[in-house]
Amino acid sequence: AQKVTQAQTEISVVEKEDVTLDCVYETRDTTYYLFWYKQPPSGELVFLIRRNSFDEQNEISGRYSWNFQKSTSSFNFTITASQVVDSAVYFCALSEAQGSSGSARQLTFGSGTQLTVLP
């Protein structure tokens, strides 16, 4: 069975601080996909990134960066120089490999981390 653990329930930082959101996952699959979604106060889930299990390269997108380490089954998310607009709930998720029908498998979510960035 798949499982995603986000141990940090709530994090509060002051603007311009760096913050790392932790994500640890469990799966028996050798091929899988990891995701991060952002849920701002408006409620929708906004897709941020997808990583394949066979690609351990870290990724940077502006102030966002992701550290994927298969050895520790972790997929951590760092926001550099945080801003008030970064305040949201962040979800880490995992899915199995693509099905033969061409459709993406269901997502298994962590419980989310509420990030509050104070001005």
Add this chain to the structure above:
Amino acid sequence: EAGVTQFPSHSVIEKGQTVTLRCDPISGHDNLYWYRRVMGKEIKFLLHFVKESKQDESGMPNNRFLAERTGGTYSTLKVQPAELEDSGVYFCASSPGLAGVWSYEQYFGPGTRLTVT
């Protein structure tokens, strides 16, 4: 391009009543998913449509929940009769597929907050 839309945004009903939630996926997306988040817990998968067919409904909690997808376009999720434990936020997501464009990303709607009193 319009995103995934859901209606209503919020619904308050009494225990025993029926509620129908609607989801309109991104145009052209063959895959449609329903999830729900109950009482601040994890977002849990309910079911997955590929066009009008149910690909996976392993997450449906019981037979009080009925999902349909008419003509492979919009989908409805009916809860009948609603129970207190059904309260939560119901999310719909869609992704392309089966048309030569495989995508692993699922694009979510804003959710419907269901409150059963």
